[in-house]
Amino acid sequence: MMARSERERSRVGDARASLAAALAAAAADFHRRGWCLGTSGNFSAVLRRAPLELLVTGSGLDKGSLGPADFVRVDDRGRPGEGESGRASAETLLHLAVCRQRDAASVLHTHSVASTLLGEHFCEKGGFTVAGYEMLKGLEGIRSHEAEVFVPVIVNSQDMQALAREVERVLTERPEAPGLLLAGHGLYAWGDDLPQARRHVEILEFLFELILHRTRLAPFGG
Amino acid sequence: MMARSERERSRVGDARASLAAALAAAAADFHRRGWCLGTSGNFSAVLRRAPLELLVTGSGLDKGSLGPADFVRVDDRGRPGEGESGRASAETLLHLAVCRQRDAASVLHTHSVASTLLGEHFCEKGGFTVAGYEMLKGLEGIRSHEAEVFVPVIVNSQDMQALAREVERVLTERPEAPGLLLAGHGLYAWGDDLPQARRHVEILEFLFELILHRTRLAPFGG
Amino acid sequence: MMARSERERSRVGDARASLAAALAAAAADFHRRGWCLGTSGNFSAVLRRAPLELLVTGSGLDKGSLGPADFVRVDDRGRPGEGESGRASAETLLHLAVCRQRDAASVLHTHSVASTLLGEHFCEKGGFTVAGYEMLKGLEGIRSHEAEVFVPVIVNSQDMQALAREVERVLTERPEAPGLLLAGHGLYAWGDDLPQARRHVEILEFLFELILHRTRLAPFGG
Amino acid sequence: MMARSERERSRVGDARASLAAALAAAAADFHRRGWCLGTSGNFSAVLRRAPLELLVTGSGLDKGSLGPADFVRVDDRGRPGEGESGRASAETLLHLAVCRQRDAASVLHTHSVASTLLGEHFCEKGGFTVAGYEMLKGLEGIRSHEAEVFVPVIVNSQDMQALAREVERVLTERPEAPGLLLAGHGLYAWGDDLPQARRHVEILEFLFELILHRTRLAPFGG
Secondary structure (H helix, E strand, O other): OHHHHHHHHHHHHHHHHHHHHHHHHHHHHHHHOOOOOOOOOEEEEEEEOOOOEEEEEEOOOOOOOOOHHHEEEEOOOOOEOOOOOOOEOOOHHHHHHHHHHHOOOEEEEEOOHHHHHHHHHOOOOOEEEEEOOHHHHHOOOOOOOOOEEEEEEEOOOOOHHHHHHHHHHHHHHOOOOOEEEEOOOEEEEEEOOHHHHHHHHHHHHHHHHHHHHHHOOOOOOO | OHHHHHHHHHHHHHHHHHHHHHHHHHHHHHHHOOOOOOOOOEEEEEEEOOOOEEEEEEOOOOOOOOOHHHEEEEOOOOOEOOOOOOOEOOOHHHHHHHHHHHOOOEEEEEOOHHHHHHHHHOOOOOEEEEEOOHHHHHOOOOOOOOOEEEEEEEOOOOOHHHHHHHHHHHHHHOOOOOEEEEOOOEEEEEEOOHHHHHHHHHHHHHHHHHHHHHHOOOOOOO | OHHHHHHHHHHHHHHHHHHHHHHHHHHHHHHHOOOOOOOOOEEEEEEEOOOOEEEEEEOOOOOOOOOHHHEEEEOOOOOEOOOOOOOEOOOHHHHHHHHHHHOOOEEEEEOOHHHHHHHHHOOOOOEEEEEOOHHHHHOOOOOOOOOEEEEEEEOOOOOHHHHHHHHHHHHHHOOOOOEEEEOOOEEEEEEOOHHHHHHHHHHHHHHHHHHHHHHOOOOOOO | OHHHHHHHHHHHHHHHHHHHHHHHHHHHHHHHOOOOOOOOOEEEEEEEOOOOEEEEEEOOOOOOOOOHHHEEEEOOOOOEOOOOOOOEOOOHHHHHHHHHHHOOOEEEEEOOHHHHHHHHHOOOOOEEEEEOOHHHHHOOOOOOOOOEEEEEEEOOOOOHHHHHHHHHHHHHHOOOOOEEEEOOOEEEEEEOOHHHHHHHHHHHHHHHHHHHHHHOOOOOOO
16 A cells, blocks of 8 residues: 555656656746746646646746746645645736636746737737638647637736636636737746647747737837 | 668668758757747658658647657658658648659748748739849859849648649749748748758748848738 | 865855856856847956955956856955956946945846847936836836836946946936946846846846837837 | 978867867857858958968858868968868958958858848948947947947949959958948958957947847838
8 A cells, every 4th residue: 555655656756747847848948039038937737637736836936947846736726735845926826727717737828028018019909819820720729720819818917816817707708719918918828738838839929929020010009 | 682671771761860860950940940839830851752752740740849750751642651650741742742843852841920921911912022132142043142033922721732733833833933932821942952951941031031121111911 | 273264265266156157157148149249248246245345257258158267356446356367347347336336246237239229219318117017026126017117327438437426326316226228338237146136137138128119110319 | 300390280280170160169159140041151260371371161051050171271362272172162252352451360251131131221322330339349449339330331243353352442441340241241240360250240240230220210122
């Protein structure tokens, strides 16, 4: 019995180590691209479905030098699990809200110049549509460049409970949204596994660059 | 006899391994530059001329982490060769069309912001001309910056048979075209060998950046 | 006694080696991003508080290839310490002024396209305000994206004594400023330790990119 | 005697190997930045002053993968030295002209988007002035940001003899020019040694980025 539980623990430990390493690798590439400079961005992966357990970046860490020890295991209300020493990112509740609404296995939040500006620009309209680009096909479930994708934008807030409810509301209202922007704050994307979430980030950030190029000539508030 | 056929197999295996490694290296550099984010882009090299056999990226793979095992050998109709386990990229028929029309040894499809936008911008006109730049001389057969090069743009489609025919038609009509764009979908370039194809990608993507800078002030549809 | 002083020396030597390595690592990343090309930029960290001793980049060095030996220990008036062979950066007096005014442990001066242009653009107004962006929260002491941050701009000068006095004056007048720009010359940022200073550079350079995108449509002097 | 000549040969061989390695390292960094994509750009260093001998990139090579064997020793008329197997870059005569006019020890030609566009934009006026930027101080002999630097632009040509004479004429006419542009073809910079030439490239390319940002709003021909 003892032996089995030890094997179980070691298996869980292996899964955690491997997810932490993959999250850190994604963060390193995003940081190089300028998508999570300073302390911006945070990254998570599901450790267990029921009850929900998440591995998420610790609070306030520089995203250019994340190591496997910089992640915290939290429960379905964002509380650190037994034996965890770090404090989880303040935005953990948003990660949990996305996981529940989308049954996601990984949530990645980047904070690029393009996603920050587009969130600000389209905030009043509640979002914007991307259509006609082949790159859309890299998003799960999309089979043609003729797809129309709506990217919702949510007003930013420091009240994480309220923001998490708003995320849930918008994702319910927009069941097809492949990601969402917080105004002036960047992108939340997710996936059925971590590689898919990472792919979704790359695709959405690419599309935001496109849109930014195209809106550059329209008057921009500020 | 046996020994000879083994040596033959091993020589073919070496060629394949070396082409796969070179394709993966090109993809890694393109991905770093943002020219094949997510699942976008695909890459091929000719394994045998007659009958035509192509080594091409597997279907739907992330282009940021291609390894030597992520390529599939296909015949001249895009069907996986004997013993191949992966599924070839959906765009394999376009690679085959280019190989036939241009007698190319390698076809590289990138999907940058500049190539996506220029394809969209110049689609109605069927393409655009690049002229007067020294960089043109890096394209095979061009000896002076005074050359004029026409880059055709094809309307994007999910019907690969139709798109392949359109590629063949346009390449026949424009025998001097050094590459072609699919609207909102990026660049197809090729070469007499893989290094030349890679060089052509770099040169065309550079020229597209130039053109994008110059068209930025003109009103842009959308 | 002898033994103790040797241990002390070795401890100080270790601290210096570790700060020099961290400064060189920051410089390498900044150089890759184009934030300290050529001889531009300089970087320092406090070795001792009282009396103040600074480890600072040597004069006129290429910032793309800094090694641990490329830093000079200076006293609180910028004079090389005993046994130092190199000459300290001409801007050492500015580093010392910032250290005194902000009780900083590290001062990092970058010289990006965005910081150069914004300094030039907002010089007459004495600076500019950044407000409403979540990224502001990465700056020490800021808790909400609703914060307003004023970035002062100082007229550039080759008189380092006068420029250092101007830095002191502006930092006294603007106790909340998280960094300052020299017009046409880039950013000075700082922190309570070297990682915080590096984070502040990343955050401010990101915000400058944002502002540059937004001001691109407004007429730009020149 | 024999022994001495062998030592001499080995010393010359060491110098060549070390210059080739430094040129290849500069090229690799420039290529990563997009300043010498495809076959564009070429790089040289002086092996002997009198008579002049130059080590210069071979003709038509991809600049993303230069190794120490990709350089050719040429004499003062651009002819390969005894025992050289490669063919020198077509632009070797321009390198030689710069070396003679400026007594330079290294000439580096980059081909970035910014230098290509600015050369095209300012060709009719024969060049443009850069003034007021601190970055200018990284150019040899400049002591203040208040300096005014004129960057000449020469009409591009495939007649290398004529172009070399034009380079000589312009450099004579503009003894203070820190570099020169060929219209639609990029930058030639140089230095008293290879690190200085590389620094000058970084500084000039940075200044061109600045100027390009500032001219973006002015109507751009084409």
